[in-house]
Structure formats: C-alpha cells, structure tokens
Amino acid sequence: MNPDSQEDRFAELSAGLALGDLDAAETRELEELCEKLGRTPDGSLMMTAAALDVALGESEEMPPELADRLWDLAGEKEAPGGATIVEPAVSPWHRIVRHPASGWAIAAVLVLLLALQGMRGGNGSAQRLTADRLVAESSDLLRLGFSGLGEFEAAGGEVLWSDDRQQGFMRLTGIPVNDPTVAQYQLWIVDPQRDADSPVDGGVFDIDARSHEVLIPIDAKLPINEPKAFVITLEQPGGVVKSKQETVVALAKL
Known part of the structure; x- marks a missing residue:
C-alpha cells in the first residue's frame, strides 16, 4: 500500500x-x-x-x-x-x-x-498546513526548483527541505499519472557528506489525476546532512534499493 x-x-x-x-x-x-x-x-x-x-x-x-x-x-x-x-x-x-x-x-x-x-x-x-509551517518556521529551509528531463520535460515544481527538522515536501506539476501496478515514482537525495555515489531513498509515490499540483511528503530513509540534489526516477512497483537511473523524471539541484 x-x-x-x-x-x-x-x-x-x-x-x-x-x-x-x-x-x-x-x-x-x-x-x-x-x-x-x-x-x-x-x-x-x-x-x-x-x-x-x-x-x-x-x-x-x-x-x-x-x-x-x-x-x-x-x-x-x-x-x-x-x-x-x-x-x-x-x-x-x-x-x-x-x-x-x-x-x-x-x-x-x-x-x-x-x-x-x-x-x-x-x-x-x-499536508498543506504542515508544508506551510515548514516554510514559515525553518531557518535553514532549502528551496529548489524541479526541471523535467527528456520525455518528462513538462514536469516542474519545487522541493522544500530542512536539515534541522529532517523534514521536507515536494510540490510537483506536470508529472504523468502512473499505474502503480506497472511502475512508481521514487525520490533520491544526493548528499555528498554521506555518499555522492549512493543517493538516499526519499520514498516511493504515485501521481493520480486528482489535482494539477501534487504535494508529496519526503520520506528519507537515512539522516540527510547537506543535500545537493533531489532526483525523481521511475522504478518498478515498490521502488528499488539502488536506482540505475534508467528513467530520470526530474531534477532539482544547487
């Protein structure tokens, strides 16, 4: 689920x-x-x-x-x-x-x-209230814009992240609806202080047709120290432990 x-x-x-x-x-x-x-x-x-x-x-x-x-x-x-x-x-x-x-x-x-x-x-x-509170109260808030890549060039939005709170959200637009039985989107967080070659899993999520803008909470599986990039990929149902990044949907980076 x-x-x-x-x-x-x-x-x-x-x-x-x-x-x-x-x-x-x-x-x-x-x-x-x-x-x-x-x-x-x-x-x-x-x-x-x-x-x-x-x-x-x-x-x-x-x-x-x-x-x-x-x-x-x-x-x-x-x-x-x-x-x-x-x-x-x-x-x-x-x-x-x-x-x-x-x-x-x-x-x-x-x-x-x-x-x-x-x-x-x-x-x-x-969810919107929690995200708004994060923006208002986080002195270390990182805010980066997403850019769509390849066939997903229409993808956009932004990522909001706080190291102090270890909490964040993605506001996403233009990402195609997916069938979760076929493939799911997965977020990866690049943190050079941890390991630049092994991004941290930020959670698996789906996009449905309910709204133009989708708000997704970030579910980082490990503590994040100093993120430099956030990458959305399309993976098999349930996600993967390490992505081959064969299908990169969007990128947000410093």
Missing part, C-alpha cells in the same frame, strides 16, 4: 472508529496503521460523533441568527487552491425542513465533514 493509500485508509478507519462501526479485523488494521504512520486517530472525530448523536436528539430551537449562518455555510464549497465558491442563495440545503433539531444536527455534520477533510493528507489541507 503506497503512502497516499495508507493515509486514505487511516482516515477511513479513524472515521469508522469515531462512529463505532469497526469490526475486530478493522480495529487491528487501524492499530497497525497507527504504528506504521506514527499517528493516532483524531480525537475531534470522537467528540464530533458524540456531538452529532446529541444534536440529533436535541429538541431546543437554535437561535435564528446562528441557524441562518450555518445554513449559509452549508451552501459554500471549497474550490481547488483554497478558494471558496459560494453557491446561489437558494441551494438544496435551504429546501430541507428545519425541524427543531436540524440546526444543531447540521452544525455537527459540518464539523465532522471538516475534520474528515483535514485528515485526508496525501494532498489534503493537513
């Missing part, structure tokens, strides 16, 4: 845990993913599920001004890139009959949906 699939499955199982509908096998799977990803299920999901349960049984009327604002928010959608598209004033949400519990219920549902959206990382808002 690739990193994006693991994150998606983690989010799905975490939501199931919050809703209380995991069976024994799914619970064990979630425990294994928690250990592998170094994560724990978001406690906000638990609280939101409980709030939803309470809200659906609530009989007290919500204050009119708060109810109106929530119904307005329910008609808003987020567009790619973080922009917000506001739907016309008359939306399907406004046609729902407002029984006494509906205001509180929609509030709980909105919070639950936002929590779920934030957990889906791969290229989700949580």
Whole structure:
C-alpha cells in the first residue's frame, strides 16, 4: 500500500472508529496503521460523533441568527487552491425542513465533514498546513526548483527541505499519472557528506489525476546532512534499493 493509500485508509478507519462501526479485523488494521504512520486517530472525530448523536436528539430551537449562518455555510464549497465558491442563495440545503433539531444536527455534520477533510493528507489541507509551517518556521529551509528531463520535460515544481527538522515536501506539476501496478515514482537525495555515489531513498509515490499540483511528503530513509540534489526516477512497483537511473523524471539541484 503506497503512502497516499495508507493515509486514505487511516482516515477511513479513524472515521469508522469515531462512529463505532469497526469490526475486530478493522480495529487491528487501524492499530497497525497507527504504528506504521506514527499517528493516532483524531480525537475531534470522537467528540464530533458524540456531538452529532446529541444534536440529533436535541429538541431546543437554535437561535435564528446562528441557524441562518450555518445554513449559509452549508451552501459554500471549497474550490481547488483554497478558494471558496459560494453557491446561489437558494441551494438544496435551504429546501430541507428545519425541524427543531436540524440546526444543531447540521452544525455537527459540518464539523465532522471538516475534520474528515483535514485528515485526508496525501494532498489534503493537513499536508498543506504542515508544508506551510515548514516554510514559515525553518531557518535553514532549502528551496529548489524541479526541471523535467527528456520525455518528462513538462514536469516542474519545487522541493522544500530542512536539515534541522529532517523534514521536507515536494510540490510537483506536470508529472504523468502512473499505474502503480506497472511502475512508481521514487525520490533520491544526493548528499555528498554521506555518499555522492549512493543517493538516499526519499520514498516511493504515485501521481493520480486528482489535482494539477501534487504535494508529496519526503520520506528519507537515512539522516540527510547537506543535500545537493533531489532526483525523481521511475522504478518498478515498490521502488528499488539502488536506482540505475534508467528513467530520470526530474531534477532539482544547487
């Protein structure tokens, strides 16, 4: 299972845990993913599920001004890139009959949906926030642009890396969608202080058709001291221990 699939499955199982509908096998799977990803299920999901349960049984009327604002928010959608598209004033949400519990219920549902959206990382808002924080807080931030090579000349983007934090991301554009059963992309980090002839494996990843820009976390298998270049290659499914660099996709270097 690739990193994006693991994150998606983690989010799905975490939501199931919050809703209380995991069976024994799914619970064990979630425990294994928690250990592998170094994560724990978001406690906000638990609280939101409980709030939803309470809200659906609530009989007290919500204050009119708060109810109106929530119904307005329910008609808003987020567009790619973080922009917000506001739907016309008359939306399907406004046609729902407002029984006494509906205001509180929609509030709980909105919070639950936002929590779920934030957990889906791969290229989700949580990943973007982490990358933005890295840029804002890293005094040693290395920022290099990718250049596509050969048949991948349309590839571009940038790499962000911090030696102090041993953390980084790639923002990639123009890289073709791959079939993970046939081949996968792999990042290599050239660090002369370690071994210029043996780049460090920076992780295997896939590109799908979900978005124009893809945000990929760097998964360096060894500590990086002073990187001089980042190379993306196309390898066999699962990646390789040492690349022959027969198919180089993009390069970012000092």
